[in-house]
Amino acid sequence: DEADSSEQTCTWSDRHNCGGVYRDANLKEMQVNLVGREPESFFAYVHPDISTFYNKTEGSMAITETKFNGMMGKFVNMAATPITIYWKSHDPRQEPVYISQIEAYGAAGTATYPGHVFLVTPLGDSSIVLHEFQVVKGNSLYIYDPIGSLKEAQKTLPSPELERYKLQYDNLAFNNLYEQFTGRQWLALYGRKEAPRYYMWPAESFGQVHTVVTKETHLLELPSDDRFEKMIPLNCHDPELREALQQYKGSEETLILNMTVVSVAPRVFEIKNFLSPAEVQHVLEVALGMKLSQSTTKAGSVGQERTDDATRTSKNSWLSRHRSPIIDSIIRRSADLLQMDEALFRRRNKDEEYLVPETKIPISERLQLVHYDVGQQYTPHHDFSIPSTKHGQPSRFATILFYLNDVQSGGETSFPRWMNGEKKDILRVAPEVGKAVLFYNQLPDGNYDERSQHAALPVGKGEKWLTNLWVWDPHM
Ligand SMILES: O=C(O)CCC(=O)C(=O)O
Ligand SMILES: [Fe+2]
Structure with missing residues (x-):
């Protein structure tokens, strides 16, 4: 009723x-x-x-499209056999570029532009082209369906296969309803009704401020090398170590973080002075003692990693919260910022299993330290990955960037697809020492947010140091 x-x-x-x-x-x-x-x-x-x-009356403004036309391309394989997707250059002399393998009745995605051409080939064989897609502005869904219809599938496919075909079929039917209702396409996989399970800060208007109160106050002074040596290796719930750290902090019991909305869609927040100068110095010191390895980017949803010189020219390394009680404190503060339990960001004890019954592993990645030299950048991309079928659809939910220095020029994080009513220009968030930026890669209905596409613009002068935290939603 x-x-x-x-x-x-x-x-x-x-x-x-x-x-x-x-x-x-x-x-x-x-x-x-x-x-x-x-x-x-x-x-x-x-x-x-x-x-x-x-904060103006409804209907009094119109959306201004930015000049950026990049987008997400999602490829769905409705065939009974796996396929490979290649990108075909406009230059006929250039070999097709491998993008992704897609299992039977699976899917994968990549950042693309209108006019791009992608080839569907049998597994790993770019000499046989089964199908060609040309990317069209406003359409992110590209379906390879040699079976052709549900009727035909019902006639020809054995039942477990028919079920998998039907899943993608239903997903596309759901997309039609969803697109009519919201004006956006459905990039996830229908059936994910509850997600995301975690809190998402609202972003109602530009400049809106939320305040977060955290017990993880700023470290004002660094322990000497001797004292620090004694603090590691660390068990991050060791109360003695947590206590020992207290003497390097101020006398206030709480720290107030102001989160300012810099973009409503995607939801992007800026938090100045998230890290204290001492914490910034510490993160850099720990990281500088490490060997930097060439960054990797994800190659679609198939899970393998590759080094991609064209899209990501920076260097990176990974920092665990267990390496230092100071880094541990930064992670706890980040959990407070997200309104999540810090236990989610480490292996959980028996009595904490209820927090995420689905998994025992941390739902965040380690902090990733990234360094950009003059000219280095990370071209527009999404941090989420497109779910296939049978592996479920856990995905990156939120990203927090922490800037570790002031860059003389360039090096901004850009959100080229921000929805706004005034400017054709892309949104640029300038790096600033100690500042954090939080954005969500998903929408509150469990869809991926295409508008969360972002880039690191090339450094003009100086260098750029950044560390980022990726938080997953492990639920299906
Ligand atoms: O460096 C930046 O500003 C953004 C980095 C980024 O997008 C990433 O590492 O995924
Ligand atoms: Fe990113």
Whole structure:
């Protein structure tokens, strides 16, 4: 009946007590009626009117498209055999460039531009072209379906295969409904109704400020090398070590972090003075004692890593929170920023398993230290990866960037697809020592946020040091 379908909504912090559910303010109920499935409701994310981004009356402003036209390309393989996707250059002399392997009834994605051509070939054989896609502005979904229709699939496929075909088929049918309802395409895999499970800070208007109170106060002074040596190796819940660190901090019990909205869609927040000068120095010192290895970027969703000189020219290395109680404290502060339990960011004890029954491993990656020299950059990309089928769809949920120095010129993090009503220009967030930037790679309805595409612009003068934290949503 009526009363049942309009559940009570609660605030995030009160959700366990108020007898209802927490829902992001922009989620709107949509009816999903797919062939051969029970009709159901889905809460889809609908962007509010652009005028509200500026605290103006609805309908008083229009969206300005930025001059950037890059986008996500998602390739779906509806064939019974695996395929390989190659990018075909406009230059006929250039060999096709490997992008991704896609299992039968699977999917993969890559950052692309309108006009790009991709080849579908049998596994690893670029000499036989089964199909060609040309990327069109506004369409991220490219479907290779030699079977052709559900009817044909029902006639020819054995039942486990038919089920996998039907999953992608339903997903595309869901996309049609979702696209009509929201104006955006569905890049995830339908069936993921609950996600993301973690809190997402709202971003209602430019300049909106949220405050976060954390017990992980700033380190004001660094321990001497001798004292520091005694602090490692560290068990991050050792109360003695946590206590020992206290003498290097100020007398305040809490630190107040101000998060300022710099972009509403995607949701991007800037937090000045997230790290103290001593903490910045410490992160660099620990990292400089390490060998830097060439950065890797993900090659689609298939999981292998590759070194990609063209898209990412910086160098990187990884820093675990267990290397130093100071880094551990930075991770705890980051957890507070995200309104998440710090235990999620390490292996959990027996009594903490309820936090994420699905996995025992940390749901964040180690801090990644990145260094850019003059001219070095990271071209526009997404931090999420496109889910295939049978491996479920855990994905990067949030990214936090921590800037470790002031760059003389260039080196900004850009969000070229920010939704705005004033400027054709891309959004640039300038690096600034101690500043953090938080952005979400997903939308509150579990879809991936295409607009979260971002880049590190080339360093003009000086160098750039940055460390980033990737937080996953392990739920399906
Ligand atoms: O360096 C930056 O500003 C952004 C880095 C980035 O996007 C990444 O490492 O994924
Ligand atoms: Fe990134």
